[in-house]
Amino acid sequence: MVQIQTKISGTRNDNLIRDVLGDISNEYIFDSNSVFRSVKNPICNSCGTQMVHNGFNTYSKKNLGSIRIGKYKCPNCQSNQEESKYIWTDLLSKIKAFFASFALMCRDQNVSYEGIAEISKFLIPHGKDYFAELYADYLSKIEIPLMEIKGEMPILHYDEQHPKRGRSQKYRLTLLDGETKRPILEKLADSKDNETIKNFISGVYDENICPFMVTDLDRRYNGIFQEIFGQNFIHQKCLFHENKLVIGEFPKNCTIY
Numbered sequence: 001m002v003q004i005q006t007k008i009s010g011t012r013n014d015n016l017i018r019d020v021l022g023d024i025s026n027e028y029i030f031d032s033n034s035v036f037r038s039v040k041n042p043i044c045n046s047c048g049t050q051m052v053h054n055g056f057n058t059y060s061k062k063n064l065g066s067i068r069i070g071k072y073k074c075p076n077c078q079s080n081q082e083e084s085k086y087i088w089t090d091l092l093s094k095i096k097a098f099f100a101s102f103a104l105m106c107r108d109q110n111v112s113y114e115g116i117a118e119i120s121k122f123l124i125p126h127g128k129d130y131f132a133e134l135y136a137d138y139l140s141k142i143e144i145p146l147m148e149i150k151g152e153m154p155i156l157h158y159d160e161q162h163p164k165r166g167r168s169q170k171y172r173l174t175l176l177d178g179e180t181k182r183p184i185l186e187k188l189a190d191s192k193d194n195e196t197i198k199n200f201i202s203g204v205y206d207e208n209i210c211p212f213m214v215t216d217l218d219r220r221y222n223g224i225f226q227e228i229f230g231q232n233f234i235h236q237k238c239l240f241h242e243n244k245l246v247i248g249e250f251p252k253n254c255t256i257y
């Protein structure tokens with residue numbers, strides 16, 4: 001466990017520092033100037049002389065805090081060296097991982113990104129864009145093994161999402177197994193034009209299957225499926241989207257008499 005020098009040891013900061021740095025080895029010290037450095041001064045990489053203290057660099061993160069990382073100088077060849085910043089970068093990545101699971105849990109409870117940003121004021125405040133990006137990034141790293149197509153008439157759901165990578169618009173094309181709702185094919189594409197969709201769905205073409213394709217109401221799909229499967233497919237528009245059409249139509253013609 002990291003050592004804390006007597007000047008700040010025993011104060012109320014002591015426990016806090018131990019909470020944050022607790023699992024760091026006792027080869028490191030948080031010294032009386034609140035500088036994080038090795039207990040033993042390092043050996044110069046160039047000439048092998050033991051180095052001496054030479055101040056510190058400060059690293060800060062908005063709304064979180066800052067840390068002082070020790071610097072060394074070689075008394076023989078005047079080379080400079082800095083203590084590893086691992087403790088700081090590791091802390092930042094742990095906090096990021098915490099906020100990623102926090103955002104995931106909030107989204108599971110249907111909390112909006114604005115809502116998550118509001119709640120974060122009780123922890124470390126971040127804006128809604130931070131959480132939206134973190135959430136997308138977190139989800140994109142989860143690997144779900146692709147399913148294999150089962151049976152001669154598999155039910156396949158096809159849809160597109162519109163994630164943004166930086167400022168460029170991307171399209172995530174997904175083919176799901178209707179029964180398990182798990183992906184059979186997935187692709188991040190620069191476009192969702194007919195050719196891209198055709199190439200993507202052709203990946204499951206097999207003359208022995210007659211897929212039952214479920215899509216939203218985009219009029220292009222039927223033609224694309226015909227090009228791939230010929231007449232050997234059934235196209236069903238998603239009931240959710242069809243219901244939305246009915247509900248949209250109903251207020252205009254709301255009498256049944």
Ligand SMILES: [Zn+2]
Nearest residue numbers: 044047074077
């Ligand atoms: Zn040296």
